[in-house]
Amino acid sequence: MDFIDSDKTHQLYALLSDSVRPVIATHMRPDGDAIGSCIGMYHLLKSYGKEVKVALVNPAPANLDFLLPAEICEDILIHETDRSLTEEIIAKSDLLICLDFNAFHRTDTLETVLTEAKAKKVLIDHHLAPDTECFDLVFSKQDISSASELLYHIIMALPTVAHDARRIPAEAATALMTGMTTDTNNFANSVYPSTFAMASELISAGTDRDMIISQIYNRFKESRIRLQGHMLQDLMQTTDCGVAFMVLDRQTMLKYNVEEGDTEGFVNIPLTIGNIRMSVFAKEDNGFVRISIRSKKGTSANSCAKMYFHGGGHENAAGGRLYIPDDIADISKAGEYIRKVTQDFMNSENE
Helix, strand or coil, X not given: CCCCCHHHHHHHHXXXXXXXXXXXXXXXXXXXXXXXXXXXXXXXXXXXXXXXXXXXXXXXXXXXXXXXXXXXXXXXXXXXXXXXXXHHHHHHXXXXXXXXXXXXXXXXXXXXXXXXCCCEEEEEECCCCCCHHHCCEEEECCCCXXXXXXXXXXHHHCCCCCCCHHHCCHHHHHHHHHHHHHXXXXXXXXXXXXXXXXXXXXXXXXXXXXXXXXXXXXXXXXXXXXXXXXXXXXXXXXCCCCEEEEEECHHHHHHCCXXXXXXXXXXXXXXXXXXXXXXXXXXXXXXXXEEEEEECCCCCHHHHHHXXXXXXXXXXXXXXXXXXXXXXCCHHHHHHHHHHHHHHHHHHHHC
């Protein structure tokens, strides 16, 4: 692809070739794109004979466990459950490859150890405003579907692959296709010509997209489907200004045995309603409320997240937080807050 800088690709290949103990890192609460890009890079580096590790802040969602078979789990470090080993491996690494985040604060508890690591640092990311000064080499592009897609095009430009997708390790290809698929909501948003080119090339090379779709979307727990029905029937609220929002509190999560990743995609569903321009999903956490925002073209989820939710992201897909008690007294006040600020926002957008 024309947007891949050949000089940077040569620099990356030199860093990968010289590295012995690389570590791959991504943002907290990793989603499909984070895991897909990390595991894609992992298998590429394993094919180079490297002693590679993946450092995660939190475990991967259960629906992505097909990318993490038992034979590679010993190379997956979880900071949440094994802080000392994870920090030791990062400190001893000679190359850090950072995927799907634009600044180290997105790695939560790993921020300090990653920032202070002496290894060379490479960033491969598709979010706005990357903190380029913290990295030795940066690949940053916003008009692309995902970090997994960006990494795919970078790998294609490496001399060992030479623009032949058949030379990408099969496990890496599966992981990258998975990451791209989840971040586009199965080609429903943030899709570009390069995205379709990636999918076409990987399928032609033998990547089993049907298997990936089945693994991602057809293995949900019954409790997730029942929760989804409850939220859409009983908890979803809509406003006259074209906003839909849902608030998920801890009590409801306990009732439906909600695990990390179980609510992935819920925020997208209200956008299927014709007059809804923006959807907000709020989920209670420890001391704050996690906010996910999705919007249709012409309405900026990113601006709304920045203005009212201490966050940001892409133009039509963003996130943030509400802090308790600074922003709202407790979770019961989240809906009232969301209704008010989104009405203000939508009115300002229409002025």
